[in-house]
Structure formats: C-alpha cells, structure tokens
Amino acid sequence: MNKSEAVSVKSTQMEGNKSLYIIKIGGNVIDNSENLYHFLKDFTALDGYKILVHGGGKVATQVAEDMGIEAKLVDGRRITDIETLRVVTMVYGGLINKNIVAQLQRFGTNAIGLTGADGNFIQAIKRPVKTIDYGFVGDIHEKSINPDNISRLMEAGFTPAFCALTHDGEGQLLNTNADTIASALAVSLSSLYDTTLIYCFEKKGVLQDIDDEDSLIREINPEHYEELKIKKIIHSGMLPKLDNAFTAIACGVKAVIIGKSDDLGNLKNNKPFGTRLSKNA
Ligand SMILES: Nc1ncnc2c1ncn2[C@@H]1O[C@H](COP(=O)(O)OP(=O)(O)O)[C@@H](O)[C@H]1O
C-alpha cells in the first residue's frame, strides 16, 4: 500500500467474536486453471465466515494488449485511462469475477460476486494528481467500508467475492489494487469478527532467496521487514503487499499470512503455512 492508500482507521476489537477469513488471490493463481481449481476447492472447505478478494492484473494486461491498448504500470499500480477502465471493468468485474463465482457454486460455496459499487460496499476517492496522473484509480479511506452491510450479507448465508473495482459515489467506477481492498476489508471487519487476512500467490511465502522455495521465512516483524528491504531480499510486488499486510496488523487484524495458494488446505488441518506477520518484539 502506498501512503495515500494507507487505511488509518483503528478498529475496536471485541472479545469473543466470530472468526472471519479474508483471502486474496493474485494474477498468477487466476491465470493457472489447475491452481485456481485447487484453491477454490480448499477455500470452500474452510469453516466459518469467508470473503474472497481477487486481482487479475496479469489477465487485464493481456486482454488490453490483445485490444491494442498498451498497459502502463507505475510502482505496480496501473495507469487507468478511460479505455483501460473499460478493459478492467470487463476483465475484473465480468470475466474473472463471474468465472470464480460459478466455480465456487460448483463446490457448494454460495458466492456473490461484487464490485465496491454493489451494495455501496466500498466507496473510494479518485487518486489526486500529484506528479503522476493515475487516471481512474481509487484510493480507499477510513469511511470507505461499512462493515455492518457486508456482515448482513454474510449472516444471510452468502460468501462475498470482491474484484478490484470500487466507485466514487458519483457514478464513476475506479480501479483499486486488490491487495489494498483485502487489507481495508480486513481492518474494517475486525470491528465485528476475529479476522485473519491471507494473501495467496504462487510462492511458498516470503522467501529469503526468491529462486529457492525451501528458503521460506516463517515470521516477519516490521523491524525484520526493514532489514529485508535494505538487503533487497524483498522487492517489486511484494513491497506493497507487505505494506498492506503490516497496516492490517497494526489496525486490529488478528493474523496475516502470506503463502502459496496450493497450501491453503494446511489451514484447515492446523499445519504451518506461509509467512506469518507479527508486531515488533
Ligand atoms: N522475497 C520475496 N519472496 C517472494 N516473492 C517475492 C519476494 N520479493 C519479491 N517477490 C515478488 O513478489 C511477487 C508477488 O507480488 P505480486 O505480483 O504483486 O502478487 P500477486 O500475484 O498476488 O498480485 C512474486 O511473484 C515475486 O516475484
């Protein structure tokens, strides 16, 4: 999460809450039908309240290029002009979201596919132009999410599946990073549920050596994170992911895990899984 996206809201955690998993999947999992199949099956097998958040940046880039629209990303964030907004609306809100919902239904999860505009669940602010004009990109703020509305949907038996689209309340859809949406939902819903946020991607977790799957770092605190950044052990997409993850931990989310989508089943069997974030000792 960059600074302008930071969710500064501090939730009031209550004792004895019901548990909730908020699980985000990224573009590399979505792009691999076998991995996606296994992930959605394991997601269905988890007990309790659940919310799925999906990205799909890789698919959007491919579809845009097929349509002759060049993808432009700055610090991992897509410059979203009006043509690109049309593409991401079709890809995130349509193609990916509806396929995921259909697959979840097959496994028995009564999923309901959503953008932030549906039910006014996530209202964002169009990112102000500073040095870069990101176009139709939405930043989430502390009043973006009303946890009671989302809770009502879950209490009625539905499992929300959010894509990476929000709205500004004035009729405009906005493209919003899926990692940030997952973190903001987790912070907001922590006021009602004991919330665990899980980022699933294609690697075992945060690795000491990105080319060695056996080099999993089992736990990271903010101090350790700073060292890993200086040593350039963590870079590219993992930086905003961890920024979002530490924001969630600091704002009342019970646990945050970053791990491989194939290993989600470990959670049900109480086996260790991925990299767990912690506060400074
Ligand atoms: N130390 C690290 N361990 C694991 N992945 C890392 C590390 N440093 C950078 N990365 C990169 O971060 C990427 C995950 O970020 P991103 O592509 O934004 O995820 P997602 O697919 O969930 O959107 C990995 O594919 C990997 O290339």
Ligand SMILES: CC(=O)N[C@@H](CCC(=O)OP(=O)(O)O)C(=O)O
């Ligand atoms: C503003 C912005 O950058 N939005 C992201 C939303 C999709 C996303 O987050 O996808 P992954 O999780 O697969 O990376 C994008 O369009 O790429």
